[in-house]
Amino acid sequence: MSVKPAGTRWYNAVWRWHFYAAMLCVPFVLWLATTGAIYTWKPQIEAWIDRPYDHLAVAAPVGADAQVAAALRAVPGSRLHKYTLPEAPGQAVRIIVATGGDETLAYVDPATAKVLKTVPVESQLMRVIFHLHGDLLVGDPGSYLVELAACWAVVMILTGLYLWWPRGGTGLAGIVYPRLRGGRRLFWRDLHAVSGIWVSLLALGLILTGLPWAKAWGSYFAAARQVTGTADGPVDWPTGPRPPASARCWATMPTTKA
Template sequence: MLKKDHKLNQWLWKWHFIAGLISLPFVIILAITGGIYLFKDAYEAPKQAHIKVVEVEGKAMSYQEQWQLAKPLLHKAPNTMVIPTEANQATAFTSGMFSHKNSVYVNPYKAEVTGRISPKDSDMYTVRKLHGELLLGQFGTKIVELIASWLFVLIITGIYVFWPAKKEGIKGFFKVRFKQGKQILFRDLHTVFGFWISILLLMTLAGGMPWTDVFGDNFKWVQRVTNTGFPKTWNARGLKSTIEGKAISLDEMVRLAKSMNLKGEVSIGLPKDEKGVYSIYNTTFDLGTQKRFHFDQYSGKQLVNHNWEDVGILMRGRMWFMAFHQGQFGTWNWVLMIGVAVLLAFMSIAALISYIKRKPHKKWGTPKVPLQFRAGYGIMALIVLLGIVFPLFGISVLVILFVEYFRRRIKKEKVEV
């Protein structure tokens, strides 16, 4: 068992307490909205069925004709077509990416568009915006990133503070005292559940941080300078077709794609202009089976192809944790993320109840630390490291230090007067 330094324990408990109190409302919001968003597919499927599902009647029109039908109905020319896997599935043509994504669905039997779908039109888009930016735009994303950064600190300090004393042994990791009052009960529920999901929480946070502004941009910069992101031609960047003769039809590319027997959802990347290229790729969360092929749209010559092994290690890690964060590795992952969201909300509420029960009247009840205590070089080095990795956390620590410095200075001047 870990032999803890009592003064260090008090100091870490103080900062765990302060950071937790400030973060608590936001953490509860993030946990609840994250849990709700995991039901996105189940919620949207019945609402979109009338657009995505068609009746099979007669002969289907060609994919080339469907492409021409979809073009004028999007603000930008479609850049992707998803190959239907069932006869009663409408063909999806998509332009844009992420929140700017717009899709039209074509009924190949009636030669008509069944409807459009944009992420912004769904109720789940509001949930996602609340989860990612608190409905406050760019300012909100900074708040969420700051809270997420402090969550790393809360987890690390929480593990140290909770770690049972030597005399308690293994039982200390499971100890919940039901008969010593509600304050102790909810404290134990918070600490025990918090400890046992701490690794999962760290993994979940690692999957969410790449979406943030400051950390996310810095992470992308590291990927670029270390060449550990996607290969330059992963998305056909810089590739061009040689204009010669008649372009290959979309139907020929679909036949080629089907012959490859790729796993997951298979899409055709459509040429943007007369020099653009065709692409064939699959989207699956069995990440190791993802492949990309790029072809000259006139000759059909393969220009380049990529496997998952071609992707840099930082990008592979990033994509894995992001998929894990969204519960996309199958039922086990989805259930696990639901459990994490529920337990995070529960342990946060338990912490709040415990605090309310122990809080002195008209005081914050901040834990006291001996005045002579000074954190060691190891702790300071860890704080500096976290401040570099998570810049918003680093800035917030500097602000706290400045406020603390001037508060003590003012207090000292009052005493001298």
């Protein structure tokens, strides 16, 4: 009975981890890539959806109190949460009102205080895409599942790099840049391999920079800020439960859509 060398057993073990990690995470990676790509176009998509409310007749606006009162009447029993001034003449005022824990966005004509449209904030298309990307529309369990898939994607990338990395000590040629003098076949092989290396590093960067927005990793980063004394001000990623409704009432000036 032959015994495989330790190096061969280790290589086979890494290959199995790579295979299992890919089976677990690739469907989620494709899902996250698709929803994330859609969300990248958020300003353009929202501008297209809101176009009926961004080309109104230009006239002297009524007071902000009248606009807010109209939005509150459109959603009985609500209270003001957010008032956003138009970015340009002819645009509707965006007013968010809330009843209990539910928020509603009202588009109000600034010249007449007429409510043009109301829509639940969480029912807006880009909010649905946001939740599809972050928690699969199932809340915290979905967020943990996405986070787990992202961690397995890291395992897949690192084990894949280990399996592919040349062991012949030929330098960086064919690894970080293609060899140009080895013939056409070698060039195209290197081009494929080198592209894979850089794409893997980019994917690793995307995953690691996205993890602070995940449930568990976000909490870990917040705890690290406490330990290192860098917790002044709010975190840049949402973690934990949402603050009480009474603490989320504000008004904003126009912001540039980007």
